Amino acid sequence: MSYVIEGSTGAWEVVIGLEVHAQVVSQAKLFSGAATAFGAEPNTQVSFVDAAFPGMLPVINRECVAQAVRTGLGLGAHINLVSRFDRKNYFYADLPPGYQISQYQHPIVGAGVIEIELGDGSTKSIGVTRLHLEQDAGKSLHDQHPTKSYIDLNRAGVALMEIVSEPDLRSPEEAGAYLRKLRTILRYLGTCDGNMEEGSMRADVNVSVRRHGEPFRTRCEVKNVNSVRFVMQAIEVEARRQVEIWEAGGAVDQETRLFDAARGITRSMRSKEEAHDYRYFPDPDLLPLVLDEAWVATLKAALPELPDAKRRRFMDEYGLPFYDSAVLVAEQATADFYETIARGRDAKLAANWVMGDLFAALNRTGRTIETSPVSAAALGALLDLMADNTINGRIAKEVFEAMVDTGEAPGAIVERKGLRQVTDTAAIDEAVTAVLAANPEKLAEYRSGKEKLFGFFVGQVMKAMAGKGNPALVNAALKRQLG
Amino acid sequence: MLTDLTLAEASAGLADRRFSAAELTEAHLAAIAALNPRLNAYITLAEDSARAEAAAADAARARGEAGPLAGIPLAIKDLFCTEGLRTTAASRILGNFIPPYESTVTANLRRAGAVFLGKANLDEFAMGSSNMTSAFGPVENPWKPRGDAAAKLVPGGSSGGSAAAVAARLALGATGTDTGGSIRQPASFCGIAGIKPTYGRCSRWGIVAFASSLDQAGPFARTVQDCAILLGAMAGHDPKDSTSADRPVPDFAAACTRSLKGMRIGIPREYRAPGMSGAIEALWQRGLDWLRAAGAEPVEVSLPHTKYGLATYYIVAPAECSSNLARYDGVRFGLREEGTDLTQLYERTRAAGFGAEVRRRILIGTYVLSAGYYDAYYLKAQKVRALIHRDFTDAFGKVDALLTPTAPSAAFAQGANMDDPVQMYLNDVFTVPASMAGVPAMSVPAGLDADGLPLGLQVIGRPFDEETVFAVAAAIEREAGFDARPAIRAGVTP
Numbered sequence: 001m002s003y004v005i006e007g008s009t010g011a012w013e014v015v016i017g018l019e020v021h022a023q024v025v026s027q028a029k030l031f032s033g034a035a036t037a038f039g040a041e042p043n044t045q046v047s048f049v050d051a052a053f054p055g056m057l058p059v060i061n062r063e064c065v066a067q068a069v070r071t072g073l074g075l076g077a078h079i080n081l082v083s084r085f086d087r088k089n090y091f092y093a094d095l096p097p098g099y100q101i102s103q104y105q106h107p108i109v110g111a112g113v114i115e116i117e118l119g120d121g122s123t124k125s126i127g128v129t130r131l132h133l134e135q136d137a138g139k140s141l142h143d144q145h146p147t148k149s150y151i152d153l154n155r156a157g158v159a160l161m162e163i164v165s166e167p168d169l170r171s172p173e174e175a176g177a178y179l180r181k182l183r184t185i186l187r188y189l190g191t192c193d194g195n196m197e198e199g200s201m202r203a204d205v206n207v208s209v210r211r212h213g214e215p216f217r218t219r220c221e222v223k224n225v226n227s228v229r230f231v232m233q234a235i236e237v238e239a240r241r242q243v244e245i246w247e248a249g250g251a252v253d254q255e256t257r258l259f260d261a262a263r264g265i266t267r268s269m270r271s272k273e274e275a276h277d278y279r280y281f282p283d284p285d286l287l288p289l290v291l292d293e294a295w296v297a298t299l300k301a302a303l304p305e306l307p308d309a310k311r312r313r314f315m316d317e318y319g320l321p322f323y324d325s326a327v328l329v330a331e332q333a334t335a336d337f338y339e340t341i342a343r344g345r346d347a348k349l350a351a352n353w354v355m356g357d358l359f360a361a362l363n364r365t366g367r368t369i370e371t372s373p374v375s376a377a378a379l380g381a382l383l384d385l386m387a388d389n390t391i392n393g394r395i396a397k398e399v400f401e402a403m404v405d406t407g408e409a410p411g412a413i414v415e416r417k418g419l420r421q422v423t424d425t426a427a428i429d430e431a432v433t434a435v436l437a438a439n440p441e442k443l444a445e446y447r448s449g450k451e452k453l454f455g456f457f458v459g460q461v462m463k464a465m466a467g468k469g470n471p472a473l474v475n476a477a478l479k480r481q482l483g
Numbered sequence: 484m485l486t487d488l489t490l491a492e493a494s495a496g497l498a499d500r501r502f503s504a505a506e507l508t509e510a511h512l513a514a515i516a517a518l519n520p521r522l523n524a525y526i527t528l529a530e531d532s533a534r535a536e537a538a539a540a541d542a543a544r545a546r547g548e549a550g551p552l553a554g555i556p557l558a559i560k561d562l563f564c565t566e567g568l569r570t571t572a573a574s575r576i577l578g579n580f581i582p583p584y585e586s587t588v589t590a591n592l593r594r595a596g597a598v599f600l601g602k603a604n605l606d607e608f609a610m611g612s613s614n615m616t617s618a619f620g621p622v623e624n625p626w627k628p629r630g631d632a633a634a635k636l637v638p639g640g641s642s643g644g645s646a647a648a649v650a651a652r653l654a655l656g657a658t659g660t661d662t663g664g665s666i667r668q669p670a671s672f673c674g675i676a677g678i679k680p681t682y683g684r685c686s687r688w689g690i691v692a693f694a695s696s697l698d699q700a701g702p703f704a705r706t707v708q709d710c711a712i713l714l715g716a717m718a719g720h721d722p723k724d725s726t727s728a729d730r731p732v733p734d735f736a737a738a739c740t741r742s743l744k745g746m747r748i749g750i751p752r753e754y755r756a757p758g759m760s761g762a763i764e765a766l767w768q769r770g771l772d773w774l775r776a777a778g779a780e781p782v783e784v785s786l787p788h789t790k791y792g793l794a795t796y797y798i799v800a801p802a803e804c805s806s807n808l809a810r811y812d813g814v815r816f817g818l819r820e821e822g823t824d825l826t827q828l829y830e831r832t833r834a835a836g837f838g839a840e841v842r843r844r845i846l847i848g849t850y851v852l853s854a855g856y857y858d859a860y861y862l863k864a865q866k867v868r869a870l871i872h873r874d875f876t877d878a879f880g881k882v883d884a885l886l887t888p889t890a891p892s893a894a895f896a897q898g899a900n901m902d903d904p905v906q907m908y909l910n911d912v913f914t915v916p917a918s919m920a921g922v923p924a925m926s927v928p929a930g931l932d933a934d935g936l937p938l939g940l941q942v943i944g945r946p947f948d949e950e951t952v953f954a955v956a957a958a959i960e961r962e963a964g965f966d967a968r969p970a971i972r973a974g975v976t977p
Contacts, residue, residue, distance in 0.1 A: 048584060052810040054577065055564045055586060055689040057724050089806050089852070093825055098809020149825075151814070279852035281861060284696035284803055286725050 003171030005209065007243045012209045014239045015216060016169035018231075020182060022161045022192035023136065023200035024067045030135050030159035031058030031101060038198050042152035050157040052096035057285050060085075064159040065289065066299060067191040068108050068133050071161055073300050074189045075128050077112025081293060083132075085286045089279040094138035094151050102162075104280045107132035108289065114165075114185070115308055116177040117326050126178050127166030136160050161192065167206065167216065172232035179203060179228045180330070184307050188332050196227050203231050205259075207238045209246065217242075218252045222259050222266050234259040238266045310335055318347035327355055333369045340376035345383050353379060357397065361404045374403045382410040394467050395419045423470045428461070428477045431469065435460045436481060446482065454478065485510040486652040486973035490555055490709035491736075493655055497544065497554045504544070504554025508537035508598050511556045514973035515600060515653050518625075522971065524638075524648040526561050526619045527569045528601040536598040543596060552716050553596030558654035560645045561602035562609055563589045563700070564689040568599070572691040573617035574607045576811045576818045576836025586689025587721045588658060588700045595716040600654055604644025607838045608808065609665055609693045612910040614643025615901060616840040624672060624894045625651035625969035629935035632970065636894040636936070639669030639910075642703070646673040649703045652973035656704040656713050660690060662697045663796050664890075664914025667926035667941060670703055671889035674928045674937030674967060676710045676956065677703040679914075681947045682921035683728035684714075686721030692807040694800035695726075697918050707927055707957040711735035714949065730947060738950035739957040744778035748955065749882035753789035754913060756891060762932040763888045770886055770929055770940045773962030774955065782882050786874040791867045792916040797908060798851050798864035799919070804841075805848025811836060843904065868919050875920040875943075884955045885943040887913050889926040893936035913941060923949045927956040928965045937967065 004011040029036055032049035049056040072079050086104040109131035115123050138156035142149050163182065169175045183194035183201060194201050203226075208219035222238055225231045238259075242252045256275070257266040305313070307329045314325035314335075328351065329335045342350040358372070358379065365373060382399060385391045391399060391414055402413045414420055422428060435457060436443055446453040461474050485507050488496065496502055512530055519525050533556065540554035564570045564582035571577045585593070593599075606616040614622040614637055622643040624636040638647040642659030646669035649657050659666040661679035670677030678701045685700040692698060702713030715736060720729040750771065755764075771781045813819035813832030820831035837845070851860035878885065890910055900907040917924035923946070926939035940959055944952035 051815055053584075053816065054570070054572070054580070054582070054691040054810070055687070057688050059723060059725055087806050089809060091809065091812065091829055093812075093814050096810060096815060098812065099806050277854045279806070279849065279854075279857075281802060281806070281852055281857070284694070284726075285692075 003173065005239055005243050007247045009247050011212070012239070012243045012246075013212050014170060014235065015167050015208045015210060015219070016171075016175050016235055017167035017206040017219075018165045018169065018175060018178060019204040019206070020163045020179070021202045021204075022071075022163060022186055022194070024064050024133075024159035024161055025191055025193060026061060026063045026067060026159055028061055028063075029157040030061055030064050030133065032157050034157065036158050038200070040154055042150070042154060044154065046153040046156065050096065050153055052098070058101060058283070060286065060289065061159065064133060065108070065291070067159070068131060068161055069291065069296055069299050070189050070303060071163075071186065071191045072109030072112065072131055073296075073303055074185050074191075074306055075109070075112035075114060075131070075163075077128060077131065078110035079291065079296050080106065080108055080110055081291045081296070082106070083108040083289045085283045085289065086280045087283045090276050092137065092140075093149060094140045094153070094156065096138070096153065096156060100135050100137065101283055101286070102134035103132035114178060114181055116174060116181050118173065118177055121322055124174065126168045126174075129164040129166055131161050131163045134160050134162055172235045175205070175235055176228050176232045179231060181307070184330055188304055188306055199226060202226055205231055205234055205238070207235055207242070208252070209239050209242045217246070218254050220252065220255055220257050220266070222257045223269060225259050230259060230261050233261070233264065234266060237264055241266065304332070318342055318351070320348065320351055324351045324355065331369060337369055337372070337376045341380045341383065345380065345387065350383060353383065357400050361400075365404065373407055374400070378403060378409060385410055385414060389421055389423060389470060390414060391419055391421050392467075392469070392471050394462070395421065398467070419468060421470050422465055422468045423473055425473060425477065428465070428469055428473050429481070431461050431464045432457075432474070432477045432481050435464055454482070457482070484652075484974055486514050488655070489706050490655040490704055490712055491706070493555060494552070494712075498549070504537040504540040504598065505534070507554055508533050508556050508600070510973075511600055511654060514651075518651055518653060518971060518973065522623045522625060522647055522651055522653070523620050524604055524622050524644040524651065524653055525558065525601040526571055526573065526604050526617075526644065529568055529599055532568065533598050533600050540596050540598060550594065550596030551712070552592060554598060555596070555655055556598045556600050557592065558601060558603040558645050558648040558657035559589055559599050560605055560642050560658050560660060562605060562660055562691045563658060564691065565589055565599065565602065568602065570602065570691070571619065572608050573605045573619055574836065574838070574841065575618045576832070577691070578618065578818060580817050582689070584689060587686035587723065588690065588717045590689075591719060592658070592716055597716070603642070603648055603657055606641035606643065606665075607841050608691065608804070609641040609660055609662060609698075610804070610840050610844055611640040612664065612668055612907055613637040613895075613897075613900065614640040614669075615897065616640075616838055618838055621897050622647045623897070623971075625971035626674060626894060626936055627970040635897045637672065637897050637899075639672035639890070639894065641665040642669050642677075645703050646670055646675060646677065649673070649675050649705060650969050651971055656702055656709055658700060658717065659703050660693075660698055660700050661914075661918065662693050662699075662800060663918045664911040666701045666703065667914045667924060667939070668890045668910055670926040671928070671937065671939030672894040674965070674969060675703055675705050676707050676925065676927050676960070677701060678710050678714060678925035678949065678952065679918065679923065680714055680718060680949050681728070681923045683726055684718045684923070684947065684949070686719070686724040686727045688721055688723040688727075694803040695807060696803060697796075697800060707925070707953060707960045708736055708739045710925070711739050711953045728947065733950055735949055735953055738953040741950070741954035742778060743774060743954060743958050746779040746884070746951070746955070747782050747882040748774050748779045749782050749784035749878050749885040751784050751786045751789065751878070751885055751887060753786050754887045756912065759888070759891060760932070762893075763891065763938060766930045766938050766940065767886070767888050769963075770959055773959055774886065776962060777958040779955070779958075781886075784878045784882055784885070786871075786878055786916065788867060788870045788874050789916055792871055792919055793908060793912050795864045795867045795871065796911070796915040796919060797847070798860050799868060801844040801848030802852050802861050803848065805845045805852065808837075808841070808845055840904075871916055872920045875916075875922055879945045883945075884951050886955070887941045887943065889913060889939035889941040893932045893934065893938055917941075917943045922946050923952050925952050925956045927959050929959055929963045930965065931967055935967070937965075
């Protein structure tokens with residue numbers, strides 16, 4: 001079912017392209033040695049280069065280049081062995097040199113592809129046009145003083161990767177899936193932490209609408225949207241706005257817009273006529289960036305297993321369905337956690353525990369997989385207690401909750417609470433006899449053909465045994481006595 | 484007089500303990516005190532620190548640790564950032580800027596033991612050929628036309644203060660920067676030697692940028708050998724400048740005594756500009772004769788794209804300057820003229836801070852980079868630049884160096900050419916091509932014109948072959964026997 005916007009004159013298709021700015025994980029800025037840590041006191045991570053003092057010159061940070069190449073390789077993209085830095089000229093108080101060093105005509109990474117997974121279990125390939133390196137600007141704070149603006153240059157000069165998609169996305173859901181998938185890949189690669197709240201990943205959203213089968217119509221760019229949810233909302237409201245304009249006989253103007261999350265609207269930031277003339281030209285302070293093919297190959301060889309490959313492996317190796325695999329590989333830490341448990345155990349059962357009880361516990365306690373109150377080894381040990389019949393599945397849930405609360409090892413909890421499963425057939429038979437004796441009417445009903453009552457008797461026996469009866473043995477004993 | 488010594492002679496005198504660095508520096512400070520109020524060669528004097536540096540040089544020599552330039556008093560073009568010492572670029576916008584860092588070139592000179600007398604005047608942001616655009620007033624050329632002691636001539640530009648200081652014996656040498664001729668033309672106008680080395684030979688780090696793809700630091704001195712000594716100390720790879728060349732610095736001074744036997748010297752026919760003065764034409768011919776006498780073979784060569792050099796330069800350089808000067812916005816350092824909003828702050832600061840020539844070039848540069856004009860101007864200029872570069876490459880396939888006049892005229896009067904920027908730009912017609920190609924080029928004083936004003940000849944070499952340039956320039960210097968001195972100089976005030 002494709003996504004359409006139903007207007008008063010019929011259905012409209014939405015065409016979306018995303019430009020994602022991903023802050024590169026690196027110790028130092030793209031062209032200066034200043035530090036990049038988030039949350040430092042304002043203007044404490046600023047070199048003379050960042051502040052554009054007279055005579056200061058940029059020197060490319062090799063690690064940032066490596067991160068861009070890794071990302072390109074992770075997107076299956078073409079790595080351009082020769083790329084170039086250009087100056088994008090505009091005046092603003094948080095842009096000290098009056099230009100941003102970017103890659104306009106010759107980006108470091110060319111075309112690639114991201115495979116997104118959709119809710120109905122289908123996948124779709126989204127083209128990546130290019131990835132280029134550029135500097136971030138500083139931050140302007142307009143709310144600190146009644147008449148003045150404050151400038152924080154800590155972010156000025158930090159390396160960004162701008163990752164541009166083809167206009168291949170057709171719904172807010174696809175755009176959300178694209179962003180999540182891109183974030184997953186970046187995190188696997190360790191090239192961007194993908195933290196949209198801290199601004200280390202931001203998206204500019206290009207939206208247009210058209211009738212099915214038409215060429216593209218005029219698009220608008222919604223700037224600097226800072227969460228997946230907002231991106232999806234912004235697309236929806238912007239597309240509806242455009243549909244209304246077209247249907248009223250008007251024409252959409254190409255312009256840059258801002259998303260106002262509080263009011264749920266987009267509003268004009270600047271029109272095409274007001275667009276900056278950035279006067280791009282090659283930065284004469286920098287030589288062309290020439291990469292050694294062997295160096296690129298070294299980076300490629302050292303890449304981690306990426307989410308798509310891991311998902312396929314989980315399906316092959318552990319026999320998991322597509323959906324489970326996709327959920328488990330979304331974060332590398334989750335995938336590692338899962339694999340620690342699954343190796344040598346019932347892989348499907350392990351997946352159920354991670355995606356069910358563990359995720360629920362993390363949600364409840366506000367923890368992440370990295371700070372999980374139950375370690376992978378401990379959860380594995382719990383599964384082992386089930387496998388060797390020390391406890392049954394029902395008791396395991398109780399033990400797990402105790403593990404979440406106390407951090408104790410499952411074996412210790414079982415011993416302390418006396419939760420060891422009863423496999424003594426005499427004891428089970430005794431419990432069965434007592435239950436049947438206590439429920440003569442139900443017994444009669446069962447015997448007269450109401451076989452559904454078998455479950456009732458299982459429950460009563462387990463209850464009598466405080467849940468500790470071995471389910472298989474309880475079933476067998478019941479069957480025997482019920483005849 | 485100590486101030487009349489060459490740099491090499493002064494070094495020898497210091498080494499032989501015939502005088503101290505303190506005495507040498509005092510002699511220069513006294514000359515500056517006497518003449519600078521008139522010549523205006525220095526914007527900022529550094530008497531106290533110069534005395535301290537001289538004392539330190541004497542102490543180092545006493546310990547046997549004297550560097551190659553220990554105790555040598557120099558003028559530093561006020562485009563080089565000097566830590567704790569005001570650096571203005573001769574602009575109001577940096578009028579009170581005190582850098583918290585030292586440029587690589589001046590740091591190299593300090594390490595060699597040099598004494599900095601002060602910061603030399605220049606055209607604002609190095610944009611000019613007359614030193615008339617300085618916000619700190621013009622520099623007077625110490626040379627006078629014969630019989631006209633009252634005439635005030637320009638020292639050339641943009642490094643006019645540096646050239647005038649060295650010519651008038653207010654320093655043994657000076658640093659300059661050359662973007663389109665800013666070392667060579669003032670050297671020619673002031674009767675001294677000056678070299679623009681190969682682009683990348685000296686670090687640009689800490690030099691206030693004008694046009695990054697062209698700017699290159701180089702020395703002025705009264706002899707070719709002194710220039711060689713200074714360049715040896717200034718040059719070298721700097722990881723802080725991505726365009727700095729990672730190659731060893733040869734012994735330039737030794738190259739000055741190389742024989743020219745068997746060398747082929749190219750005479751580019753395109754440099755015979757129509758309307759060139761007879762004196763310059765004749766001097767060029769004498770230069771050829773001298774080189775032939777020194778054993779070299781003159782060869783006529785063609786640099787067919789020479790005629791496009793100036794036009795190309797006046798697209799590329801303003802384009803880069805329009806971007807490089809965007810940082811002077813009143814926000815973080817330098818002049819700030821308050822406004823009611825950010826745009827007004829920019830407009831007021833930049834209108835008050837930049838002079839007319841700087842504004843003109845920013846406007847030209849902004850124009851040639853604008854959407855719709857970029858291809859016709861900037862991109863085309865880059866293509867022509869590549870052709871100019873190829874001209875030199877082709878010529879250097881046939882010859883070892885080129886000989887041309889440095890400038891189309893001798894020094895002109897202060898105020899001349901001021902109403903016609905194109906006429907002013909024509910001063911750079913012979914120097915710009917080498918800048919566009921990034922090749923080394925040197926002006927060496929070779930004679931006087933009919934008015935008794937100095938004229939220089941330009942020697943252009945292969946990339947990173949400053950040694951041949953020095954060898955050829957030194958030969959001209961020996962053959963020319965140029966010993967004229969300016970009317971105004973230390974100890975002589977007419």
